[in-house]
Amino acid sequence: EVQLVESGGGLVQPGGSLKLSCAASGFTFSNSDIHWFRQAAGKGLEWVGRIKSKRQDYATAYAASVKGRFTISRDDSKNTAYLQMNSLRTEDTAMYYCTRRETFTDYWGQGTLVTVAS
Amino acid sequence: DIVMTQSPLSLPVTPGEPASISCTSSQSLLSSNGYNYLNWYLQKPGQSPQLLIYLGSNRASGVPDRFSGSGSGTDFTLKITRVEAEDVGVYYCMQDRQVPLTFGGGTNVEIK
Numbered sequence: 001e002v003q004l005v006e007s008g009g010g011l012v013q014p015g016g017s018l019k020l021s022c023a024a025s026g027f028t029f030s031n032s033d034i035h036w037f038r039q040a041a042g043k044g045l046e047w048v049g050r051i052k053s054k055r056q057d058y059a060t061a062y063a064a065s066v067k068g069r070f071t072i073s074r075d076d077s078k079n080t081a082y083l084q085m086n087s088l089r090t091e092d093t094a095m096y097y098c099t100r101r102e103t104f105t106d107y108w109g110q111g112t113l114v115t116v117a118s
Numbered sequence: 119d120i121v122m123t124q125s126p127l128s129l130p131v132t133p134g135e136p137a138s139i140s141c142t143s144s145q146s147l148l149s150s151n152g153y154n155y156l157n158w159y160l161q162k163p164g165q166s167p168q169l170l171i172y173l174g175s176n177r178a179s180g181v182p183d184r185f186s187g188s189g190s191g192t193d194f195t196l197k198i199t200r201v202e203a204e205d206v207g208v209y210y211c212m213q214d215r216q217v218p219l220t221f222g223g224g225t226n227v228e229i230k
Contacts, residue, residue: 044221045224047217047220103153104157
């Protein structure tokens with residue numbers, strides 16, 4: 001069974017940092033692209049960024065709203081992807097989800113809540 | 119960026135009746151490999167999104183056959199032949215043809 005489990009969310013002050021994890025199981029993690037999305041309370045879904053597989057040189061891409069502040073990485077030996085978030089703003093407050101993409105984006109984790117507030 | 123436009127915003131439905139949601143993209147989602155990179159998701163209250171339809175018209179594993187997806191290029195439709203109470207939630211179309219991946223604004227399906 002494919003599973004993605006996010007963790008690492010919490011309350012952080014504006015300007016602070018947080019690192020989210022996405023632990024995967026039930027599939028060959030190293031072959032999959034991993035995407036991060038977020039959803040503010042009562043709002044729609046927003047793509048944050050992605051990291052490709054080793055076969056594609058771990059290429060990353062980011063939404064304009066987070067570029068230069070967020071960094072996605074992965075450790076295939078641990079079947080885990082990460083989202084390092086720096087210089088956090090109140091508008092980054094959201095539920096953060098990771099997903100896998102092979103030919104298409106299918107499985108989503110249950111999400112981890114990030115709250116940026118003073 | 120590819121802009122996704124979804125309608126209607128809200129869709130009250132009677133159980134047993136059909137429902138239809140439209141999704142239009144600002145650029146073609148049809149790739150040279152013949153795939154339309156358009157997916158449909160349902161987000162039930164308090165849950166993460168779940169895949170219903172992938173590559174425009176393919177039902178995901180475990181999805182009831184009352185759900186179907188159609189369309190190609192820039193115009194897509196999700197249809198439910200007979201809505202059931204468990205189908206309530208927000209439906210999203212999403213293109214994963216290119217980054218940034220983008221979503222329609224969502225359609226809130228509720229039971230009348």
